[in-house]
Amino acid sequence: MISTVEAPAPVVQEDRLRDTWLRRQLVALVVGFAAVAVLPLFLGDQAQTVVVRTLIFAIMAVGWNIMSGIGGMFSFGHAAFFGIGAYTCAYLLADHGISPWISMVVGAVIAAVVGTLIAYACLRYRLAGAYFALATFAFAQLFLLLVQNLEVFNKTEGFNVPILSHDSWAMLQFKLGSPIYIWIPLTILALAVLGTIFYVRSRAGQFVRAVRDDETAAASLGINALKYRLIAVAASCALTAVAGVYYTQYYFYVGPEQAFGAAVSVEAIVPAVIGGIGTIWGPVIGAAVIGPLSELINDLLRSPPPFLEFLQGASGLDVIVYSVILIAIVIFLPKGIFGSIRERFRR
């Protein structure tokens, strides 16, 4: 379990102090929101896709963090829930013409139910640590294989979203490069972070952290460990599914690998680890570091400075840098970028 992560909210029960903490979080949220919201006014089309991809990463990472960081149940298969969202949207839209807004709700509910069932089964059979991670991983792989082999999901071909010729809020489609494409995931992310802030302060959040840190002690205080864990799982899976819905809607295409592939699970985990597991801002900061990184490296490779000439056209370097950062952070900054900075300031 992730016992090294400190509780973000102060344990001091004095109202004045608690409010200061809350006010600081909300100010940070508003400032961050405003800063990203004006970005599309300065950015070109190419940079916009980077921002959108980063925001999708961030939503997934915030979702993953609720279950794995705050809840202490390390999921290695969040692709399952991302995929459920992505495929719900694709199936309902391409085959039935149903608006992605409805898919967001439907996908979130399905993912929450499936996630809760999986977690219930795992917890009931006392799978913990590595076994829990492997079980979630197996479920994600199973879903991938099912989708690849089922005719209703177009097997390995996936779905193309029908493209409209006009702007439509109902169908969540706008002209290429419209800032709305950034504002929607940004709003989802802001709501997710807001939800996390209030969640860690709430009884449910406090209880699940108590269970994470010491299950026996928490249970002896009368906390229903299973119940509060499943709440965390449901919230986490629902949010991840929303990210999946938006993915399909933005890229107009989804296939089995993009939705359920192991790489998707990794993309949910890595920003949270790099930013700081179990913290409110860690996943967001991690995504902000990782998201633009591969684009920067790819830019560098397209027109390298003279001393890096030999790297021109080499593929794979972006992931190499990304994986070296991942390894270095886990070894040298086990609490992630945000977690380590916060610790420095507390001393």
Add this chain to the structure above:
Amino acid sequence: MSVASAATASSESGRTAPRVSPGLAVGLTCVLMLTVIYFFGDQDQALITQAVVSGLLLGGVYALISVGLTLIFGVLGIVNFAQGAMLTMAMYIVYALSTTGLPVYAATIVAVPLMFVFGMIVQSTLLTKLTISGSHEGPLLVTLGLSLLIVNVLLMIFGGRPLSVEVPVEGTVSIFGSVASWPRVLAFIGAAIVAVALKLVLERTPLGLSIRAVASNSEGAKLVGVDVGRVYAFTFGIGAACVAVAGGLMTPFTSLTPSVGEQFTILAFVIVVLGGLGSVIGAVVGGLVIGLVQTVGAIYLPGTGSLILVFAVFILVLFLRPEGLYGVRR
């Protein structure tokens, strides 16, 4: 017998009631299932025999990959996500050596010590600190990063184009009326030799004794003078050497791409959980079972469909018997 339980086997056998050995139970289940498929399935019997033979040959290779993984888990407690990537790396080393004119099987013999040293370096530089601190997620994330690193370094060096090596032994051999190619038979024989050798090393040598001691109680082993860090490094090295053998033996019948090993990471986990994390025999039995499930299942569910059965088995085992066939509950 599990690596961890080997040292304490005598005390355990005393209190457990006599029961059917897991190997026998699995064997009987397999025979029963095959009988049903032979006599009640509406498939050509020769087709099934062919599937069984290729399944067992495939399973031998799976077992070899999984043996390294299970050893690393049993001793170090590390979920090594880089196992498949290390397999790929070994295959590319063999490929690179074979382009200099070395025959594939000779190249494999050269690749094994290289991978052994690589494994030792990885463990001692990246993982030992995390292993000792007892973190579950840390090593998992580091090996995940390592796997991405290996795959993409290979991609940079060799490109994504599929490569293949020249096969020194051609032809097929007939087993029970079905055909099997020589490289696959050799891979199976090689896998069997390595499994036996590994078991002998674990049970008969001083190194094996210290590995088993560290696996069952690293604190205690340290107190009686075992260099735990060194044993960790050796164990990871042996795990890497196992995939090097597997990689070398598979190169003749596999088309090489940087991501070729990924599917084996997943399968190796299934096998290792099925056999019991940490159990060498479990990995061998699990490998053969999964090989059979995959090829015999493919008769009914073509394409990647038979893998669904593999994962169904995996999930079933996780829930019904999370410690696996030969595992000890942790």
